[in-house]
Amino acid sequence: MxxxxxxxxxxxxxxxxxxxxxxxxxxxKVTFDNGETFLDRFELGPANFVKKMKLAKILPKTSxxxxxxxxxxxxxxxxxxxxxxxxxxxxxxxxxxxxxxxxxxxxxxxxxxxxxxxxxxxxxxxxxxxxxxxxxxxxxxxxxxxxxxxxxASREVIFTLDTLENVVKGGRLSRIEGLAGTLLHIKPILRGNDQGVPEVIEKVKGRKKAMHRLVSMLGEVAGSSVKDKLIGISHVNCERDAIHLSEEIKDRYNPANEIIISEMSATIGTYAGEGGLMINI
Incomplete structure (x- = not known):
């Protein structure tokens, strides 16, 4: 069978x-503030989703x-x-x-x-x-x-946000906090907890530092086993950064498996926002 x-x-x-x-x-399903509802990936691909998300005043809702x-x-x-x-x-x-x-x-x-x-x-x-x-x-x-x-039990997910716009739209951060973070170029680093919910664990200044921190943190959370892990990098409209991240990981850890790189669909991209970068193992 x-x-x-x-x-x-x-x-x-x-x-x-x-x-x-x-x-x-x-x-x-993903629903926008104008009432339009689409089937994620089936009716709305990642590229068109990003375009619609940027125009929306309220964060799209997924269901x-x-x-x-x-x-x-x-x-x-x-x-x-x-x-x-x-x-x-x-x-x-x-x-x-x-x-x-x-x-x-x-x-x-x-x-x-x-x-x-x-x-x-x-x-x-x-x-x-x-x-x-x-x-x-x-x-x-x-x-x-x-x-x-x-x-x-040994899974890990770590990621960074390039913009705080979506967490402000989603009500998880006030507009004043979001503006302050944007002006200071603060990039949060998040990690999934035991309940499968992301938590902010660090804040760094600047995109390059955030990406470097993701690479070093991968070794910290996975230890020597990172070489044998199947690694996935997903992104929201920032493929060049995702490829750069994969190259850094290859140079540092020499993983045995090919790294999977993909675009985030609407379901997760809604919360990550444009420029979101996520590493999963």
Missing amino acids: ALRIITDTSCDLPDSELGKYSIEMIPL APDPNIFIEYFEKGLKDVGEVLFVSLSSGLSSTYQTAQLACNMLGSEKVKIFDTLTASLGTGIMAIKAARMAAQGLSTDRIMERLNQMR
């Missing part, structure tokens, strides 16, 4: 990686799919291959995991499993890839779930 790996569009995996591992995506959408994908997976594993965006950031679990309960099939990655963007994508690799090796779904739980 085969296993269908499904994730959501917050995974930020490039189409090439999705195709390589036959991973399916369920689209989250989980309807339970019936999950059921539709799950039923198709069961029909096609026999078992389904849904690899979800962090329950600390979205109701996606809870909605998927509800759909699973409604479906009433023991052949559908839901996994909460407690991370986001390529952190979720990397776990989906690892699940697909294990499935290809013939591991049982229960064994894959066990290993994913072990991997989740």
Whole structure:
């Protein structure tokens, strides 16, 4: 019996990686202040999302799919291959995991499993890839779930914001604080906590220092194991910086695996803002 790996569009995996591992995506929704609603990636790609986000006075809102959408994908997976594993965006950031679990309960099939990655963007994508690799090796779904739980315990996500505009729009920072931070060129460094929620852990002055700090922090949080990790770098309309970051990581840590670089979709890009840079392992 085969296993269908499904994730959501917050995974930020490039189409090439999705195709390589036959991973399916369920689209989250993004709604702008004018009432327009789009299916993330399916109807609104990263480039057009950035254009619309910059014009919006209020931060776009993202939402989980309807339970019936999950059921539709799950039923198709069961029909096609026999078992389904849904690899979800962090329950600390979205109701996606809870909605998927509800759909699973409604479906009433023991052949559908839901996994909460407690991370986001390529952190979720990397776990989906690892699940697909294990499935290809013939591991049982229960064994894959066990290993994913072990991997989740050592996951890391660190990132920096280039603009404070989105955290001001989202109400997480006052306009005065945002203006002060912008004038002083303050760039926050954030890290995902045990509940899958990002926390500001440092503030540095200037973009270059923030990027250098991400590289050094990668070694601090991962230790000597960083060389063997599958590393993902996602960005919001700053591919050149993402490539530069990957080159610094290669020079410093000589990773055994090719680094995945991708654009952030609307789901995560909404909060990161233009210039957001994220490293996931």
